[in-house]
Amino acid sequence: MHLILPLLLSAVLFALGVYGVLARRNAVAVLMAVELMLNAGNLNFVAFSAAYRDLTGQLFALFVVVIAAAEVGVGLAIVLLIFRNRDSIAVDTLRALADRDPPEAAGDTG
């Protein structure tokens, strides 16, 4: 099998993941998009491992799977807490860190 096919698939998956992270409003969907990007990377590891007959790449793919599982666990816990607090998991509504004028002292500090 030619190497170009798994690499193309991986690129498509990664692009999907980037789109999902940047554009989706649902926090769970954003997490899923992150998974897509991780697994696009995994696919590259495995493809190059097979092409160069070197097991190191497959070893790294296993590491990534484990870390991705842990990451999803933490991420879903955060999403759950946000939902409990805010009744919403729309990413673009979570703007507590924006730089705004303090409401009462707006404009009188030079």
Add this chain to the structure above:
Amino acid sequence: MTGSSLAGEAVLPTLIVALPFLAAVVGLLFGRRLPGGPAAPALLGTAAATVLAGALLLHTRAGTVVDQVGTLTPTGGIRITVGTRVDPLAAITAAMVCLVAVLVQLYSTGYLRGDPGYCAYAAQVSLFTAAMLTVVLAADLIVLLVGWEVMGLCSYLLIGHYREQPSAGAAAVKAFLTTRVGDVGFLFGIFTLGAAAGSFRISDVLSRPLPHTAVVAGTLLLTCGVLGKSAQFPLHVWLPDAMAGPTPISALIHAATMVAAGVYVVARLFPLFLASPLTLDVLAAVAAVTMLLGALAALAQDDLKRVLAYSTISQLAYMIGGLAVGGYAPGLFHLLTHAAYKALLFLGAGAVIRAVGTNLMSEMGGLRRVLPLTFAVTTIGLASLAGLPPFAGFFSKDAVLGAAQARGGLAGWLVLGAGLVTALLTGAYATRMWLRTFFGPHSGPHSGPAVRQDPPASMRVPLLILAVPATLLGFLALSARFSRWLGAGLDLRGPRAVGDALRPEWGIALAATTLAVIGLGVVVTLWRRDPVRDPVAVLASGPRRALEHAFYLDELYAAALVRPVLRLARTVLRVDEDGIDAVVDGSGQAARTLGGGVRLLQNGNVQRYATGLFAGVLVLALAAAVLA
């Protein structure tokens, strides 16, 4: 010139200055807690100084100058010394200042009884006295300047004593600012003379040969200060307004301190003024204008104290005029007699005002029966003011006029002519004041804190004491020994030192007295026709109002100086607020606006951040690919 160098001889004059100063400090700090109240230190300090000044007077012999100085700290440039300089002029002036001050202090204990500000008042009067004595006894021009300026401060505080009246505050500021205008010249005059002589010590300035230009410039600059302090035209406008202060203060300012200081400085540096004919001519011209202006304005005032204020201006012009024609002793002698009778008149006016509760003569009249003692002493004072023989003013005024006649020339005739016309006017306004206050029917409301009887003993005693010199001081003029004593000690052999004898010139005396009597007679005749009407009402209303407003000089100054300066100040304020402040505020606002653009980026949307991050990575990757 300089006397012996015994250090002990400086102790007496130093104590004379220090005692009132000490009284001021003690009175201000502990006045309320002392057993005798705030009056005790003020009275004791001034009285002790008076006794010492009397001793000093008796010890000062003709022609001696005891000059004691020491250097406190060596400074760069011209050395400044601290010390005292006693000659007959200083001794007799110091005695006069102390005597008037102690009487004013005594009088004030009665006049300001129950006044909440009395404690500070008594201390300020003591400080005022100490400052004047510093001017009188200082051996160094810089020390003299210190006393001069402290006096300016004290006059400001005391004129503004009735703080709750807005007019008092305005008068205090006016007095301070007007004299300040002259003081700038005074300061530079001292610098000019000190720099030319290489020393600020008066004996050095007088004895070292100075370049003629320095003498002319220095004395002309000093004249500015003299005109301000001694209330001469065109800087006389503060004195009538200074009547807003308590009446004893008017007595102090008009008789002993403040206005006497200007005349005194001219006398102190008299050899320099003699060496500068230009300055003397300026002084003579100013004196001639001022004496007429003051006397004319005094003629139409309704406020008792303002009559006296304008008469002071006019009488000070006599002194300046006397000095300007080279009459050293006559000018000084008039200073002394004027101090006596003007203090008497003001303290008498205070008794009248206390009794009727108003300053306005149109609300007085017929007071000679209710206030017999006040009537008697005021009559003495007014007779002395009008120059009727044998009262003190007669001798001193005629000595001045005699000096002017002996001097001759344009300046001499100017002073003599103005002096004679002023004698007529003085007779008229003194009579008008006398008649309007003490004779005729009582008119006006019976309102205010009227007491309608002669004042208590604390106020009566000063009146009686002052009546003595106001009556008898003039006879000193007949003593040739006295005029030699007063006039000697300074080299008066300059080109204009003429007529320094005090003995009256009988021709002049007769003329001046006749004129005064004519003035008196005219006013009495007018008054007899209608005792209720103001004798000056015979004038048309236009000229009368001009006299009442002292020829609208206040209005002129307000239009020409005060209002433009205020407008300028407001413009400066507007430029500051709308211009400079706007730039400062604007720079802050601009930084905020610019910063606002950057703030938009940090909007809290994590996905935007990530987009930016991704775009950045993309650009870097592309750049790496293209450039590699």
